[in-house]
Amino acid sequence: MKKGIHYVNQFFGQIDGEESADFEPVIREGLVGPATALNETLADVTITHTIICGDNYMGSNTEEALKRISDFLRDKDFDIFFAGPAFRAGRYGIACGNVCQMVQEQFNVPVVTSMNDENPGVEMFRQKMYILKGGKSAADMRKDIKAMAQLGQKLAKGEPIGSAQDEGYFGRGERHQTLLDPPIPAADRVVDMLLKKLNNQPFQTELPIPEADRVPIAPAVKDLSKATIAFVTSGGIVPADNPDRIQSASATKWGRYNISQYKDRLPAGEYKTIHAGYDPAAANEDPNRIFPLDALRAYEREGKFGKLHEYYYATVGTGTTQGEAARMGREISEYLHEANVDAVILVST
Amino acid sequence: MCNLVPIALTVGANRIVPTISIPYPLGDPDTPPEEQWKLRYHRVGVALDALATDISEQTVFRVKV
Numbered sequence: 001m002k003k004g005i006h007y008v009n010q011f012f013g014q015i016d017g018e019e020s021a022d023f024e025p026v027i028r029e030g031l032v033g034p035a036t037a038l039n040e041t042l043a044d045v046t047i048t049h050t051i052i053c054g055d056n057y058m059g060s061n062t063e064e065a066l067k068r069i070s071d072f073l074r075d076k077d078f079d080i081f082f083a084g085p086a087f088r089a090g091r092y093g094i095a096c097g098n099v100c101q102m103v104q105e106q107f108n109v110p111v112v113t114s115m116n117d118e119n120p121g122v123e124m125f126r127q128k129m130y131i132l133k134g135g136k137s138a139a140d141m142r143k144d145i146k147a148m149a150q151l152g153q154k155l156a157k158g159e160p161i162g163s164a165q166d167e168g169y170f171g172r173g174e175r176h177q178t179l180l181d182p183p184i185p186a187a188d189r190v191v192d193m194l195l196k197k198l199n200n201q202p203f204q205t206e207l208p209i210p211e212a213d214r215v216p217i218a219p220a221v222k223d224l225s226k227a228t229i230a231f232v233t234s235g236g237i238v239p240a241d242n243p244d245r246i247q248s249a250s251a252t253k254w255g256r257y258n259i260s261q262y263k264d265r266l267p268a269g270e271y272k273t274i275h276a277g278y279d280p281a282a283a284n285e286d287p288n289r290i291f292p293l294d295a296l297r298a299y300e301r302e303g304k305f306g307k308l309h310e311y312y313y314a315t316v317g318t319g320t321t322q323g324e325a326a327r328m329g330r331e332i333s334e335y336l337h338e339a340n341v342d343a344v345i346l347v348s349t
Numbered sequence: 350m351c352n353l354v355p356i357a358l359t360v361g362a363n364r365i366v367p368t369i370s371i372p373y374p375l376g377d378p379d380t381p382p383e384e385q386w387k388l389r390y391h392r393v394g395v396a397l398d399a400l401a402t403d404i405s406e407q408t409v410f411r412v413k414v
Contacts (some may be wrong), residue, residue: 229397298390348350349352
């Protein structure tokens, strides 16, 4: 029987939701949360331990968290390491990627994780490890766990792993030789493809080029002292009654709020965060920690830049899909263009 | 301005100024208000300068406070 260890975040480790996102890493003997289902699904592997760490703790103290987890693992005997599934949870996905990368490098043990294609962890780590194509939310837990068990079992036993398409993981950008049945020479295959292309028929390339979604670099602001600067945040800072009812997670709405009356700083009590992805205490006590209106006003008074745009723009960036975020960005930028804003400072949490 | 610089790089932000944490990017509540102000004032200044700096590739600007 092979042995495995499973990494989960505070939520799935049953530590208690987002308030515990700062939870420091622990290792528990046996099964916690999804480790139970994973263990049941694995025929030839036993999960011996579950490691739990808060996503924010991992995000803000990555080195320390990885070092502690590495210390937990030092005296353990394991053949395979699992993390997640992380679904669309961005910080969880990145945590899974970081932990898996450390385990691969320091312990030379194969790793498996699972994320949804909208999870930023996919682009960060897909070339370094097996990330299975997972569902959007915990509703897909059973399916994702099953896929992790299948691939993990093969890896633990050293069995050959098929292509990304066959096994269901995100392509790692690696190429392997395979034998075709029937064996059609490359020259024939490429001419077949070309003919299909010329006839506007669908064809499957053998060398997919990943789509690069890069934003061109904006030129520098020429004269800051005359520039209008705007402020945008994904940190969920809104007027205390949240007039636009922006969602606390998976936001599809954004708000635009006039701040011209605040000459010195953003007043606590009147502004707060509605972001459900981090502990709101510090932001609510002083919203300038996220929206640095006090510092922006100081520079405006000093004449470092021309003026602060009279509105700021806010949404919530947790669970928000890249598609929705791009749409909201486009909508916000229309207002910014209309107001002749020269540049934007964006604070994310 | 963000704490998770690797994410900002992955999603393609071009001018990046690091902050100190997720829940309080620009002011650690466990430090005195003057210290928080100093940090916030400095990093916002770096961000403003970044906007006025020509770059040819994704750039993480250096902060001193």
